[in-house]
Amino acid sequence: MNKRILTLGLASFLSVGCFAQVKPLIPNKDAMRFSKAINKDNAYKHLSVLASDAYEGRETGKKGAWMAADYIRDYFKSLGLKGPVDGSYFQKIDLVSYALSENMLTINGQPKVAYKDFVIASNAVGLKGFTFSSDDLIFAGYGVSNDSYNDYNGIDVAGKIVMIFVNGDPTKTLDPNDRRAMMMARSRKINYLAQNKAKAVILIDPALDNLSEERKAAYLSGQMVMKSKETVERMEKMNPFTSISISTATADEILKVGSTSVSAVQNKIADTKQPASQTINVAISASAMKKETPLRCENVLGFLEGSDPKLKKEVLVLTGHYDHIGITPEAPGADKINNGADDDGSGTTGVLLMAKAFTDAKKAGKGPKRSILFMTVVGEEKGLWGSDWYSEHPVFPIENTIADLNTDMIGRIGEKYLGKPDSANYIYSVGSKMLSSELGRLSEQVNATYTKMILDYKYDDPKDTQRIYYRSDHYNFAKLGIPIIFYYDGMLEQDYHQPGDEVSKINFPLLAKRAQLTYYTAWELANGAKRPAVDLDGKGNPKK
Structure with a gap:
């Protein structure tokens, strides 16, 4: 036996x-x-x-x-x-919701429409909120950095606003129905920027092109927290990495300044198998603040x-x-x-x-x-x-x-x-x-x-x-x-x-x-x- x-x-x-x-x-x-x-x-x-x-x-x-x-x-x-x-x-x-009381994004001085042109998630905002402005940003394609392909080759992202595609990787095929794998890939992209001290990330997310009422309601409801002394102290110490999601149309508006577009840059990367990163001279500013609301x-x-x-x-x-x-x-x-x-x-x-x-x-x-x-x-x-x-x-x-x-x-x-x-x-x-x-x-x-x-x-x-x-x-x-x-x-x-x-x-x-x-x-x-x-x-x- x-x-x-x-x-x-x-x-x-x-x-x-x-x-x-x-x-x-x-x-x-x-x-x-x-x-x-x-x-x-x-x-x-x-x-x-x-x-x-x-x-x-x-x-x-x-x-x-x-x-x-x-x-x-x-x-x-x-x-x-x-x-x-x-x-x-x-x-x-004692359950509360931390929802946004203010969220603003402007491109070249023109305000964008929240939940249509852009979304700032509540969990990407600390209790003290955030504000930033810059005269340029780095477009870094898919935000991928590995041995065979590097969107950040020769680029120092420290203190910079970086714009990337939220999903996709030119070096591999991901199943779009595998939500866990997609989320993990997204987390790796954001973690790279946070670890390399970027100021903020702007995520090009096609999901915003047709945002459902249910998803909009989820964003508006904010972040639920069971309030205790420990959780409040922990949240006060948290300084989450600033993240803003934008629609394809908003991304095209930014990329137009760099003489390209979402579809053009995706095709270029697909054809050449090479990154298409660049600095885009566009004035961009954003801010967000949270408010606390008790929940039943x-x-x-x-x-x-x-x-x-x-x-x-x-x-x-x-x-x-x-x-x-x-x-x-x-x-x-x-x-x-x-x-x-x-x-x-x-x-x-x-x-x-x-x-x-x-x-x-x-x-x-x-x-x-x-x-x-x-x-x-x-x-x-x-x-x-x-x-x-x-x-x-x-x-x-x-x-x-x-x-x-x-x-x-x-x-x-x-x-x-x-x-x-x-x-x-x-x-x-x-x-x-x-x-x-x-x-x-x-x-x-x-x-x-x-x-x-x-x-x-x-x-x-x-x-x-x-x-x-x-x-x-x-x-x-x-x-x-x-x-x-x-x-x-x-x-x-x-x-x-x-x-x-x-x-x-x-x-x-x-x-x-x-x-x-x-x-x-x-x-x-x-x-x-x-x-x-x-x-x-x-x-x-x-x-x-």
Whole structure:
């Protein structure tokens, strides 16, 4: 037997939990009775609303996210959950937008029209703004500098205004549909100029020739920032490299002074395979200033108080993020809305289903002994903002928080399981054995008792190149030493962060089964004699 195959086989075996080898619990008839609320039909009712086009992709700080927050609040209220934030279901987050209050570009004394002739992005402007003027600029073609081709040969760009094509490279062919590759190539061009101390870059961008209303609105909305002392201090120190994008017509106006045009210079470079850089004697000036505008932004919390006089001070948190990435105007095809049905409409739906099950239990006199906080957070796609805010501004004491069970993407079949017999009977269990061996054992016992799914621990591997353990809201609890489990379907390709993440592609029976696994685990945690001990170091090793 090939040793390499043996090793890989062993590793694969160890990464998957086999429920047949785990001693199950005694099934709890009450838990099973109230789990019936967690079903595919109820899941569809919620997700078909939250992931509809009307919610515009639920981008943080925008209308769709506000609509989702209102929907979740109203549902929590209808169940009889309490608003734990001074009577409110909303935990407000200090989110602001830094949009431009002034942006100006003139060529030979003639003002250009913003969002038609030019665009200055908010993230290219520091808090103090910028202003510059010059009697000339350097046109440096595609802004490429490598061993075989150099648009900057013999040119010192220090202190200069440099104009280049935002996209393209005469030495290679880039796929225009590969947005990541295009962005990386653009970043390399800008970084070269910043490192060589150019004063500013002017990017010739054909996308401005027909700027959509959606893209214009995105520019006008500015740069979102979750405001904290640390972020404000960091922004005050930032001095971003000045960048202005211009249309083809505006570029032609500048190049005309140098007796050429966009099409002429592109043809020349293509024919000769040589740079066509030159200094153009044109008067150019620009300025921009930012203003701060508060934005509506909130986590949505529903609280179910425990029934035990002593244990009710301890809180189990169930999380999912209700935000997604909104609208992508440049997405290929007619559909531009990233509905986020799986990411994370599915996990949010899971939280709503569990809230229904536990409130039904309480109304029947079978409520949990410990308290449960159902929390759908915002801003996950921006950088785990909502859970980060909660970790810094907890509604309930961190020391009383016994665990976080986080459902983020539980409605699809990930690439590893596509077309396999177990495709509709698995879940990636992430982090269950990082901080608490007791929680890890309980998770496996619950699964062996009720749901009998494959628990795949692939993403607990410290060598995981995707770093999945660090990429969802549970991590902001884990970093505080709170035991967590992150339930995840592993869908990383297919329709990840694309308009194709639609309700029609959700496996609702599988979503419900995964939510039931989370619910049964929550039931045991909320009713157990003791909270899970933190006996591991956060990386799965025994604490010293």
